[in-house]
Amino acid sequence: MAAIDALTGDILQCIFRIVTADAHKCLRYWKRALPVLAICRRWRELTIHLVYSTVIIGDGPVIESSYMPVDVCTSSDIGTRNQNTNMDLLLSTGYIKHSRELVITQTPTEYPIQLLVFIKHALGNFCEWTGIRVLRLSFCTTIYNYELHSENGREDNARAAQIAQDIAEVLCNVDTLAIRTMLDNEMLIKFAETLGRCYFGQLKDVWWMTPACIGSDCTSTRLTTCLLRHANNEQSMPLVRPQQLKSMRLVPYTNKFSWQCFRFDKQSNNIVFESLTNLSLESRHYGIRVPDGTPILLENELNISFPNLRHLSLICVNITPDIIQLFAASPLTTVVFEGLLENALHLQVLNLNRLSMLKVSTWFGCTISDEKFCTESNALFQSVECAVVVFSVDIDDMAINATDVYWPCLTHLELCSEYIEDLALDLVPRVPNLVYLRVRAFKAGKDETEQSAQEYFECLRQKYSQPSQSNITNVVLSFANGRPKSFDDLATDLFVHYLPKLRNIKLDNAV
DSSP states (O other): OOOGGGSOHHHHHHHHHHHTTTTTTOHHHHHHHGGGGGSOHHHHHHHHHHHTTEEEEOOGGGGSTTTSOGGGOOHHHHHHHHTOBSHHHHHHHTGGGGOOEEEEEEOOOSOHHHHHHHHHHHHTTOGGGGGOOEEEEEEOOOTTOSSOOOSSTHHHHHHHHHHHHHHHHHSTTOOEEEEEEOOOOHHHHHHHHHHHHHHGGGOSEEEEESSSOOOOOOSOOOOSEEEEOSOOOTTTSOOOOGGGOOEEEEOOTTSOBOGGGGOOOTTOOEEEOSSOOEEEEEOEETTEEOTTBOOBOOOTTOEEEOTTOOEEEEESBOOOHHHHHTTTTSOOSEEEEESOHHHHGGGGGGOGGGOSEEEEEEOTTOOOOHHHHHHHHHHHHSSOOOSEEEEEEEOTTOOOOGGGOOOTTOSEEEEEESSOGGGGGGGGGGOTTOOEEEEEETTTTTTOOHHHHHHHHHHHHHHTOSOOOOOOOEEEEEEOTTOOHHHHHHHHHHHHHHOTTOOEEEEEEOO
């Protein structure tokens, strides 16, 4: 085996990109990447631009309620971590002039205007900021800031707007903007709106994940990529030229989305997304995916077309034949659907046989009878002839009889439940073209002892004593944490025996 010193610089950089991939997310991850710089001069030269390309102010996400238990942090901890930064180190080494991305992660507490003032002062007026092209700003949520106060109301809102303008002047070359917050605070919303308004005319990419409505006075944009997580209609969103968009993700949250914001030519009812190759339409209700969401609506007077769309994702959108018909003429190669199985049947309008990949996911909360599940899944997966067909399903509260299903077109199957009958081995003969199987049984092995586990797998070995004719090459098994030590070995032996073409098998804990 060749020594690592024998690897070329290009190969090493590929490795280092993986090692430092999360360094831009928060200060904690950035610090984890620093040891790479201390190995040797060659490694330092190859990685320094990867590590030092991001300036981070604050360490908000690591203390957000969704990232760590709230009982291990206090309000004072939050204030301290908000002021953590790698800026001093970058300034002292001179590498700040090479930075291209600025990440500000803050957790507002009590009076958020003080936090905005801190951000402004932290940025100062360094000439080095002219190199910043990407600005990512997150206001994090904890139990301490669900209800934020404003001392002077309208006056604080005006100050917040002025701070946003000052920041836009200092970071004058930003062309990618990402703002994320779930805080419904009037002053923070004003700050986000003003920042978006200042930058919108020069942005190529925007990731807008706030309760604020993005606004602009400009008459044209350079946007090629956008993620809009909240409702935007013709009153609250500036016009966007549909011709130049290449990738778009719409997550309208609780309100309704209107396509009018793409109607740049008011004299015409035609909206043509000429360059769009990736489109994701998603539905959420108060941040939670729901299987019958309806915020993506059609307006009868508009003619919308996607002549070059390749990749389409429909996540929790209440699909109707009219919505699917929008994409019937598009040259699709990949379709990802998540929602009700009965809605997935509408996908057949798209001529699925031309696809290279189809993925259908259904999960808990989708009430459906066993008989209806078998009928609808059979109808969908007996006629599709894609190279890759993935079916991911939560089968909790369902008793699937293997003789009632037949999915000859499936290549990938993912099953999720507390317990899964025979670990899905009974379904293998009903899916003749399957090459990948994942079984997530959350409680499998939980109450087993070494002896009961041995008895359980002995019954399965007798039931599946003869190797199958299956083409499955990869299996992932996820069982309950705390299961007997022998449980994994017994499961591995069973699958290796029954699936003669199996090459890889992985076992882990179901989460």
